Amino acid sequence: MSYKAAIFDMDGLLLDTERVCMDIFKTACEVQDLPFIEPLYRSIIGCNAAGVEAGFRKGYGDDYPRVHAEWRKRYNAVVLHEAIPVKDGVVALLEWLQAKGVALAVATSTQRDVAEVKLRLAGLDQYFDNITTGCEVAQGKPHPEIYWLAAERLGIDPAQCLAFEDSNNGIRAAVAAGMIAYQIPDLVEPCEEVLALGHRIEPSLATVLEQLRQA
Structure with a gap:
């Protein structure tokens, strides 16, 4: 990989x-x-x-x-006033990738001002080189535009980007963008159409980190 x-x-x-x-x-x-x-x-x-x-x-x-x-x-x-809990494996994966010199970005459908507050309150803002939000693209997820824009801002070809999503709409966007896509389901399990995309599906970012370390 x-x-x-x-x-x-x-x-x-x-x-x-x-x-x-x-x-x-x-x-x-x-x-x-x-x-x-x-x-x-x-x-x-x-x-x-x-x-x-x-x-x-x-x-x-x-x-x-x-x-x-x-x-x-x-x-x-x-x-806007309370830190939302960080999900399992997030910090460990971000720190490992950062130590490896991997560029890090966020591609979220949330509007920019709210996204920035959420990340800051959770203590995650320090890890990311840029944030791309749904209000900055003409077509939201499941269209790949937001992922293409995030990759463009990093100056890296989409094919050389890992993409991490929980939702079916999000993973459709990541796969369509041509990225190495991982889905970590949250409220919505992958439907048959999404399963057919052939991307990686893992229970948490902690298991993703184990795989990347082994690779």
Whole structure:
């Protein structure tokens, strides 16, 4: 395996955010007297703001603006002020890659100001050479544009980049970008279509580190 860079998704991969986010959305639905449509929610995991809105408008229609406002208010009250727990194996993998001289970047669908706060509060911002966010691309995940832009900013060919994702939307983007892709599932297990992509699937970044060390 030949690689010069490693590009990471953030929510559900570096940070244990997805459960927090889903629980807050459920609460927002209850407060606004709306149903929580779980399959719909899981389908938008990994999408940027435009993708999230498009998905939710299919299920909530004209009610979407008020549930979104409630969700965003409650979500920001948590993630902009409290450190989200870091997932298993994250720090050890980042430090090992950094020691090997591998360039590190984040490619997250989250908007930049929120992503920067999350990483800083979690103590992870120090590891990354750049952050590329969903608001900086025309097409969000599962389109590969965000991964291409992250690689371009590092000055490294996508084929020489490791990519790490938890969601099906994210891993589709990483594979389509031509990267060496790893999926570490969080709230969503790989569907049959995603399994057919032939990428690597591991239970945690700790097991990824073991494999890279052996290689």
